[in-house]
Amino acid sequence: MKVLFVCTGNICRSPMGELMFPLFFHSDAVETDSAGVNGLIDHQIDPSSNKLLKLDGIDASSFRSKRITPQLALSSDLILCFTEAQRGNIVTLAPRARSRTYTVSDFANLCRYCAENGLICGDTIEDRLDSIIANASMVRPMLPASQDIKDPYRREFKMFQNAHDQMGYAFADIAQALEPSRASHAA
Numbered sequence: 001m002k003v004l005f006v007c008t009g010n011i012c013r014s015p016m017g018e019l020m021f022p023l024f025f026h027s028d029a030v031e032t033d034s035a036g037v038n039g040l041i042d043h044q045i046d047p048s049s050n051k052l053l054k055l056d057g058i059d060a061s062s063f064r065s066k067r068i069t070p071q072l073a074l075s076s077d078l079i080l081c082f083t084e085a086q087r088g089n090i091v092t093l094a095p096r097a098r099s100r101t102y103t104v105s106d107f108a109n110l111c112r113y114c115a116e117n118g119l120i121c122g123d124t125i126e127d128r129l130d131s132i133i134a135n136a137s138m139v140r141p142m143l144p145a146s147q148d149i150k151d152p153y154r155r156e157f158k159m160f161q162n163a164h165d166q167m168g169y170a171f172a173d174i175a176q177a178l179e180p181s182r183a184s185h186a187a
Helices: 013-024 047-055 070-074 084-093 095-100 104-116 125-142 157-178
Strands: 002-007 031-036 078-081 101-103
Touching: 002 013, 002 084, 013 031, 013 047, 013 157, 047 157, 070 084, 070 095, 078 084, 078 095, 078 104, 084 095, 084 101, 095 101, 095 125, 101 104, 104 125, 104 157, 125 157
Parallel strands: 002 031, 002 078, 078 101
Antiparallel strands: none
């Protein structure tokens, strides 16, 4: 499953998403990438984002930013962005990616709701993702409003920490819904 994270410049939030998200899964089936709707091309990750990732044990030294393209969007199984405005930009750029494009908080809410109400089926991450997406239009009226994860660019470190923490909580909900349980019932 390929997950694309998209923010504005691809140097603060989306690189953290790209590099943090796989840590929430036991499976190697999750592949991540990131880009920006106004992506700075070939820039390093912001020093504050880098500092937070180092605290997570992640080396971001080889990261370089890029801009989203229709091809990149269409080659992704799931696109997670950080604001409704970014979602609108992505859908305009690649309309066929609409059903697989969400804000991080909205997709986490969707995953949580589907898990709590037994709406997820499938034995693989891909199958479970497809079942969540298939239920999205029916479930959307029951979900809380999507919350943007604010852009910390050129702000104090606390803003980066807030964005990092919001992502972590959302990623935990998403992973819990997508990754099939390894537990089995006693015979």
